[in-house]
Amino acid sequence: MFSFQVMGGKSVRAIIETSRPEIFAQVRETYLAHHRGATINPNSYFLRFPDRPDARIIALPAALPEEAPGDGDAAGAGGVAGIKWIGSFPGNLARNVPRASAVLLLNDLETGYPFACLEAAQISAARTAASAVLGAEQLHGSRRAAKLAVVGAGVISRNILEFFHALDWSFTETVVHDTVEEYAKKSAGHAGALGFRARTSTGLDDAVDGADLVVLATTAGAPYILDPGALAAGQSVLNISLRDIGPELIAASHNVLDDVEHCLNAGTSPHLAVQKFGHRDFIDGTVAQLVLGELRLGRDRPRIFSPFGLGVLDLAVGREILRIGREHGRVQDVPDFFAEVERW
Template sequence: MTSAPSFHVLSGQVIAALLATGHDEVVGVVRDTYRMHGRRETNNPDSYFLRFDDKPNARIIALPAAVRGESPVSGIKWIASYPDNIRSNLQRASATLLLNDYETGYPVACLEASQISAARTAASAVLAADLLSRGQAGGQEGGRRGGRLAVVGAGVIARTILDYFRAQGWRFDSLAVHDLNEADAERLRDVAPSLAGERWVAASLEEAVRGASHVVLATTAATPYIHDATLLHAGQVILNVSLRDLAPELLLAACNVFDDVEHCLKAATSPHLAEQLTGGRDFVAGTLADVMDGTLVPDRDKPIVFSPFGLGVLDIAVGRHLLARAVAGGHTRRIDDFFPDTARW
């Protein structure tokens, strides 16, 4: 019998413990992966959507990807988005991540991935805030000081973004939270008291966003609802995490930075609608990798909008990092007989 690879399972409890002490490491993995993606050292095909006739707002998404480099790995994230879950106090998203050996294709690990997905999203957003805020008046090196942080949408993603802002040493003068569910907004307001001086629940979108130095959009909106151009101002950094909040006309007057242009310009995102509206891509400034390598300097005479579609390569890279930590610490459930005899004959 030919020796088969071991198969590891990482539970949500293990993932939570690893992420709780690994904010800087996750940001570093995301930064490095963006650079690799910019150098075309990754494979990131289109996501695949499973939809349901009787559940029109629900979907399960498959994100296959591969990261090469010194420790190549491939895999797939399988993430369900069921917005109606929140009515019964269930999280909207649940996910698993399957990692494969790059050389043989054999699966090597299954990881609980809703936390990985939230962490890589938050790390991406906070990294973008850092890079896109540099050089602003009053900003410190790395841009880790802001006026008002406005957060629209008070769910798990927003909570994780605030956690990463705190862990990366950010400090804001104030924090305004707006959500259609006031109780959720109140909970999010109280998550990170050290992040901002004054913190309040904004009664309206306008109250939260107008005049804010940084804006986080983290809702489940399916179509744009922000149409008022006066809410945006030059140099304002908008983290368009949920992708469908901003009217396409607003993007045409902004400096638009993406994680990946081709991926963002699809699936009826705000950037996709802007492309359809104009018939072109002149509104696209470039990618975050372009900012990192110095080929793109954000136009601070416009609002700066970062639109991350959410690349599968980030999940794969963060999953690989967490698997290595878990194996080194003996924190995985190892299944040595997961595979049958792997010999062909």
């Protein structure tokens, strides 16, 4: 009851590398649990800094009251609560340091006591990538595409490429665009190492034009894809960075979100569109509705998936990684973490 464990990033990453299909399944099932009201996922909280408006640290509290299969008698069995505390500092890129850093704290639902702390930048990237690939599967309709466009050559798009590979996607061509040519070359090289035929683009238009599937994974703070013809009818767009697409384009497209109320917040592209046009008629529904067959999209307009990112996904993936980590001896016990375990 009073045990406390820590799991570092290298161990978390090692487990992710061998468990991507299982993580994908966890994300899919958690979306369905969220859809049927079996999760607790309040709004995220943003800590901002007046002298650095592009930087923020976000708290994502959540709970999964349902017992996960295979929990057994482990701490957190019968459900888990927790919080991801994730910093996003775009200025880190100039130092060749990842933009995001994070920890995930897991709490026992019966006592409220925390029982584990995991390095969570890897978890956050993995659940984001799994969510993106689920969205791609639902929007595109298969795991085969002629052209994949990757816009933004960072940690998130790298993870998305790795999940595409682990889930046996195939592309005739993968084109990578980034405003920093060196990053684009490294991303294309990584895609090539995964077995994808990849190249860098000559520009944004070169990457996106004719692409069946577009991944937007940048650090953009404001929309820059504004041309009404920038996205084609029937094109599937993963709006992972959330703020790349102008409101007019959003309103002219089919839009699928992970959670409607969560996504209409914090200046996301769908949020800006609702603010500009005063309605949300252009929002078709959620990815869970697509999975369940409750929602069908035409190919008369671009199809855009905008996942705001739910804390329950971090909990589900973190709990699964902790379970596997325990089995493989990759978790460190912290003896006497709690100073008092009796009231008297």
